[in-house]
Amino acid sequence: MWIYEKKLEYPAKICTTNPKLAKVIITQYGGPDGELAASLRYLTQRYTMPTGRSKAVLNDIGTEELAHMEIVATLVYNLIKDASIEQIKAAGMEGYYADHDKALYFVNGDGVPWVAAYIQSKGDPITDLHENMAAEQKARSTYEYLINLSDDPGVTETLRWLREREIVHYQRFGETLQHLYDYYNSKRVFY
Amino acid sequence: MDNDRKTMLMNLMAEEFTAIELNLYLDTHPEDRKALNDFNETVERLNDLKAQYEKRYGPLLNFGFSSSEYPWQWIDEPWPWEINFA
Numbered sequence: 265m266w267i268y269e270k271k272l273e274y275p276a277k278i279c280t281t282n283p284k285l286a287k288v289i290i291t292q293y294g295g296p297d298g299e300l301a302a303s304l305r306y307l308t309q310r311y312t313m314p315t316g317r318s319k320a321v322l323n324d325i326g327t328e329e330l331a332h333m334e335i336v337a338t339l340v341y342n343l344i345k346d347a348s349i350e351q352i353k354a355a356g357m358e359g360y361y362a363d364h365d366k367a368l369y370f371v372n373g374d375g376v377p378w379v380a381a382y383i384q385s386k387g388d389p390i391t392d393l394h395e396n397m398a399a400e401q402k403a404r405s406t407y408e409y410l411i412n413l414s415d416d417p418g419v420t421e422t423l424r425w426l427r428e429r430e431i432v433h434y435q436r437f438g439e440t441l442q443h444l445y446d447y448y449n450s451k452r453v454f455y
Numbered sequence: 456m457d458n459d460r461k462t463m464l465m466n467l468m469a470e471e472f473t474a475i476e477l478n479l480y481l482d483t484h485p486e487d488r489k490a491l492n493d494f495n496e497t498v499e500r501l502n503d504l505k506a507q508y509e510k511r512y513g514p515l516l517n518f519g520f521s522s523s524e525y526p527w528q529w530i531d532e533p534w535p536w537e538i539n540f541a
């Protein structure tokens with residue numbers, strides 16, 4: 265069960281219409297290391313976690329990622345909603361416009377649609393936690409590249425906050441991995 | 456959206472973000488009493504802020520977690536993605 269709360273997790277800021285920026289930020293909506301992938305990955309892995317603690321972490325971080333997806337969508341929506349045809353053409357967004365107008369769709373910056381193959385659910389909790397720690401680092405790197413590309417101070421601030429969340433999630437997954445090692449009570453060699 | 460409402464909403468967001476952060480921390484540190492106290496105090500402040508906000512601007516939550524005045528207020532705009540905090 266999920267309840268919708270009619271507010272964003274963080275106050276998204278957009279200074280000016282900027283389809284060029286929307287075109288790259290959309291990768292965090294429907295790209296390989298984006299928020300949809302993150303959310304669905306954790307929410308589908310949670311069923312086969314062995315402890316209450318690991319189930320809670322995947323459930324809660326998976327839920328928070330849905331809120332991040334909404335923030336990314338808010339950035340993209342507001343960056344393109346008032347764009348003229350000329351601005352859309354200048355941004356190289358004609359292909360997207362032809363298929364979706366200014367609607368939100370799950371693609372990366374080059375228009376490649378989201379696929380479930382971006383994520384894994386392996387059934388081995390240790391393996392899944394490693395995948396999730398890597399996913400958080402990949403998302404952090406992507407936000408850093410987007411910050412490099414951003415020329416909108418409001419958007420940059422919002423992206424910085426999203427980047428910080430990846431660091432916190434990485435930390436919580438690392439603690440969960442350690443907890444699982446303790447649970448399996450094995451002195452493991454990192455191979 | 457007027458500034459009063461925006462300020463109220465941002466205070467609520469800040470308090471709820473504190474709750475989210477403490478919630479995730481407690482998931483991996485369930486025996487941290489100090490964090491648990493902070494969490495429970497945050498919940499109280501958050502409930503107060505939500506009640507004040509909903510009284511003025513209508514329901515924040517669907518499916519039975521907020522009540523509505525007449526006529527059904529859940530459908531009122533703006534929706535979250537229509538509010539720009541820049």
Ligand SMILES: [Fe+2]
Nearest residue numbers: 302429430433
């Ligand atoms: Fe994350």
